[in-house]
Amino acid sequence: MTTMVTTKPSMWTNFSTWANRYRKWLFAAPAMIFVGLLIAVPLGWTLYLSVTDSEGSVRAASNLVGLSNYFEVLTDTDRFWPAVMRTFVFTGGALAVELILGMCIALLLWRPFRGEKWVRVAILLPLVATPVAVGMMWRLIFDPNIGFANQVLSWVGIPAQPWLSGQYTALPTLMFVDIWQWTPMVVLMLLAGLTSLSDEPDEAARIDGANSWQRFWFVTLPLMRATVIVTIVLRGIDALKTFDILYATKGKGGGSFHEVETLNIYAFGLSFDYNDYGIASTVLILFFLLIIAIMWVLTYRRKANRS
Amino acid sequence: MKRQSVVRVVAIVAATFFAAGALTACSAGSGEDGGSKTLRVTLANHVWTDTIKSKLPEFKKETGIEVELSQYGEDQLSDQYNVKLNAGTDEIDVMMYRPLQEGKLFAKNGYLADLSDDVKSNADWDWSDFQSGPVGSTTYDGNVVGVPIITEQEVLYYRKDLLAAAGLEVPTTMAELEAAAKAIKEQNPGVAGFVARTGKSAAVTQFSSFLYSFGGDFIDKNGKSGVASPEAKEAYAFYGKLIREYGPENVSTDMSWPEAMAIFTQGQAGFYTEADSLYKNATDPETSKVSDTVGFAPMPAGPGGSVAYNVPSWALGINAESANSAEAWKFIEWATSQDLTLTVQQDGVPGARQSVWEDPAGTSTYPADLAATIATSTKNGVGHDRPLVIKVPEAREIVGDPIVIAITGGDSDAAADDANDAFQGILDDE
Numbered sequence: 001m002t003t004m005v006t007t008k009p010s011m012w013t014n015f016s017t018w019a020n021r022y023r024k025w026l027f028a029a030p031a032m033i034f035v036g037l038l039i040a041v042p043l044g045w046t047l048y049l050s051v052t053d054s055e056g057s058v059r060a061a062s063n064l065v066g067l068s069n070y071f072e073v074l075t076d077t078d079r080f081w082p083a084v085m086r087t088f089v090f091t092g093g094a095l096a097v098e099l100i101l102g103m104c105i106a107l108l109l110w111r112p113f114r115g116e117k118w119v120r121v122a123i124l125l126p127l128v129a130t131p132v133a134v135g136m137m138w139r140l141i142f143d144p145n146i147g148f149a150n151q152v153l154s155w156v157g158i159p160a161q162p163w164l165s166g167q168y169t170a171l172p173t174l175m176f177v178d179i180w181q182w183t184p185m186v187v188l189m190l191l192a193g194l195t196s197l198s199d200e201p202d203e204a205a206r207i208d209g210a211n212s213w214q215r216f217w218f219v220t221l222p223l224m225r226a227t228v229i230v231t232i233v234l235r236g237i238d239a240l241k242t243f244d245i246l247y248a249t250k251g252k253g254g255g256s257f258h259e260v261e262t263l264n265i266y267a268f269g270l271s272f273d274y275n276d277y278g279i280a281s282t283v284l285i286l287f288f289l290l291i292i293a294i295m296w297v298l299t300y301r302r303k304a305n306r307s
Numbered sequence: 308m309k310r311q312s313v314v315r316v317v318a319i320v321a322a323t324f325f326a327a328g329a330l331t332a333c334s335a336g337s338g339e340d341g342g343s344k345t346l347r348v349t350l351a352n353h354v355w356t357d358t359i360k361s362k363l364p365e366f367k368k369e370t371g372i373e374v375e376l377s378q379y380g381e382d383q384l385s386d387q388y389n390v391k392l393n394a395g396t397d398e399i400d401v402m403m404y405r406p407l408q409e410g411k412l413f414a415k416n417g418y419l420a421d422l423s424d425d426v427k428s429n430a431d432w433d434w435s436d437f438q439s440g441p442v443g444s445t446t447y448d449g450n451v452v453g454v455p456i457i458t459e460q461e462v463l464y465y466r467k468d469l470l471a472a473a474g475l476e477v478p479t480t481m482a483e484l485e486a487a488a489k490a491i492k493e494q495n496p497g498v499a500g501f502v503a504r505t506g507k508s509a510a511v512t513q514f515s516s517f518l519y520s521f522g523g524d525f526i527d528k529n530g531k532s533g534v535a536s537p538e539a540k541e542a543y544a545f546y547g548k549l550i551r552e553y554g555p556e557n558v559s560t561d562m563s564w565p566e567a568m569a570i571f572t573q574g575q576a577g578f579y580t581e582a583d584s585l586y587k588n589a590t591d592p593e594t595s596k597v598s599d600t601v602g603f604a605p606m607p608a609g610p611g612g613s614v615a616y617n618v619p620s621w622a623l624g625i626n627a628e629s630a631n632s633a634e635a636w637k638f639i640e641w642a643t644s645q646d647l648t649l650t651v652q653q654d655g656v657p658g659a660r661q662s663v664w665e666d667p668a669g670t671s672t673y674p675a676d677l678a679a680t681i682a683t684s685t686k687n688g689v690g691h692d693r694p695l696v697i698k699v700p701e702a703r704e705i706v707g708d709p710i711v712i713a714i715t716g717g718d719s720d721a722a723a724d725d726a727n728d729a730f731q732g733i734l735d736d737e
Contacts, residue, residue, distance in 0.1 A: 057417075058393050059395060150557075162557050165559030167715070252508075253507070255560070256507035257507075272386050272389050274700055274701050275389065275698075
């Protein structure tokens, strides 16, 4: 009886001291384990599939083939490397225009003016539209025969353009759609950065006689560096992974000439159309590494610049 | 102090339990109702599905089985099957699938249950009534894995008014077709002489009848690729030329049937080659501006004659993992009965039952020229409209490449040679 009384509280005390000391881990553990599994299990599975010749069904027997999938993909100049190039052209082009355009609009919206609220709402409209619906809408607008875009061109006497259906015009057209849809988000992020700036450096520059371009280039922009980099990282990753508008307008394979086939579309086609799970996983792992590398470069440069 | 720590421990334990509970709830999910009589049926968006859907209450009255219907577009349906069947789901019981597109792959993967005994279980239902061509493509390794529900043949859709205005007869040869398309395009500004599918993969099936009519096939008699044969090269060049020279301005190379059909039904084309199972789109005044002037004719004859495909485009199968296979079979038996097949066929969907075709009521709702056309093409039709391999999607892209090259004015002969090598590679792998 006495022993029970003495040991039981000490066990409790031991446990509660331990739990108390590590309580931040203990409380966070369920969520951390959950998230960890959610990321680690699919990633591990993809990694495993990428070294097998799995095809047809993932439940069918498959053999370990080592790194031969990686060799096959990395030497594929027919589909893989063009897809890599398109991914970068699409992301780089769209991102650059979105940043410049976004910065211009953000600067215009920075100072209060009449009807500001309405303008902001109007600018944000493309952002709230569903990407697939956006894709379908632009597909109708850009239809070469009955679309609105060619009708507008005919009013001003410009011959009809193939837009989405042209081998060389499809990707730029889709970049335009991406810019149309995502510039508002860039505006929003840059505007948030601008409003948090203090007026003093700008005023000091004004007193020193700097013109408005100099004030933007030498004062505002350097102060905005962190915001701009965050915007580039977030929008850049998003643009790299673009899938919905490409798939909604051009379907599997990105058109008859694979003219808009980015890495994401390629990987989707490999797994859901060709059922070539081994190769598809390899492409996805390479894509994943690519994104990690870009993120690393951007954050590393940011740290290097700061120090 | 002691009391406080106890409370803390209880709180921690409770929190852990909640989290764990949430996790198990996620993983358990549905699927625990194994004994229920709810049948999960996955169907494609199709006129066939609309008719069956409207009759479902009758099925429930007859059998007491509740049907939970999921409906998808063709591509979404494929993706659904890919994900769910790959994971070994038992959440699909009856599945509508494309025997020529996915049949081989699904059967090889063991996704489709063996129905060989079921089809013989009911003499009144009469398995022998189903046409042998379609049945051949729902049979894998001697086992029946599906029941064909929809058949289709390629036919020539044409505009009676434009043809009459040009003073031309309905073309019966490829040369006449080309001449007529040329005449119509020249006489009617803004109207194309000819339109058809142009997408690399989508065009393959509707190109196939051209290929056969020129005397070629995707796979030759020796089981080798026939894509680079002189006949095939001629067919590629001809199909491409029809669209390039007499097709719509700025023709897209992404067109599948919805886009091509839209051009025809908007009155912007004189001829259109397409599957007959889509004819309602052209004859229904609600969707078509040319509903009263559309005519149907057999494929014009090429050097190899007038040879159209005659294929089962859709079939019903049972998921091998289904726990309700008996009920699933009841559904298939009901949906493919003589009566329902007749009803569906009268709604415009060509079926696979010979008795329904022989019954005058079976074609009573069809335009007379279409019924006559179908009768011709079922007689000498080819049983496939795409390369019959396991990797159909990949093969379609390969053999479809010369079509696109021909349409855009490139060297389709060279493209056919390239396609031949790539396609032979697929054949060698299988």
